[in-house]
Amino acid sequence: MKKTLIVTSVISALLVGAASARAAEAAELWTKNCAACHGKEGAGKAKLGTKDLSVAAKQDSFSDEKLFTELKDGMKDSDGKVRMKPFAAKLSDADLKALVAYVRTLKK
Ligand code: HEC
Structure with a gap:
């Protein structure tokens, strides 16, 4: 019982660590490849015609699949x-x- 608990906490600690490493990596990818046109926070740049990605209606206008294909x-x-x-x-x-x-x- 105690052993199971320890194993479970070690596994969840590893999973949380992996997820935040991936999030940090994604933020870096965004800064390198996307922020020049979309802004650091995704607010967009009028001159380039990029829309504010913090706006819910904009986010709702594309699916994950659609965005994936557009990026690819x-x-x-x-x-x-x-x-x-x-x-x-x-x-x-x-x-x-x-x-x-x-x-x-x-x-x-
Ligand atoms: C050369 C400038 C440029 C770069 C670099 C760029 N984008 Fe875009 N992106 C645009 C423009 C222009 C649009 C169309 C206007 C809009 O929807 O904001 C757009 C649209 C989008 C949209 C909205 C898609 C939709 O279907 O409405 C998302 C989300 C997005 N880009 C994410 C990204 C990501 C993630 C990256 C980095 C991998 C990236 N963009 C790199 C210029 C750029």
Whole structure:
């Protein structure tokens, strides 16, 4: 009983550690690859036409799957103008998934 408790706490401590390491990594990926256009906090830049990602309505306008595909393959306007270049060659699927999760943390 006592042993089970110790094992359980060690495992959960490891899991929490891994999750926060991944969150820190995602924040770094955001700073390196995304913040230039979206701002450190995701507030957006009027000149570039990036929208405020802290706004719930904006967050609700795309699914995780849609964002993942847009990051991987790029995002174009309805008139075909490139808005975001594809990150497929630069970032792994795991990195892109971590970034999708990170984007959700920007919601206020
Ligand atoms: C060269 C500038 C640029 C870079 C770099 C960039 N974006 Fe974007 N992003 C845009 C523009 C422009 C749009 C379209 C306007 C909008 O929805 O804010 C956009 C849209 C988005 C959206 C909204 C998607 C939707 O369907 O509405 C999200 C979320 C996003 N970007 C996340 C990211 C992430 C994560 C990264 C880094 C991996 C990144 N962006 C890198 C310019 C950029």
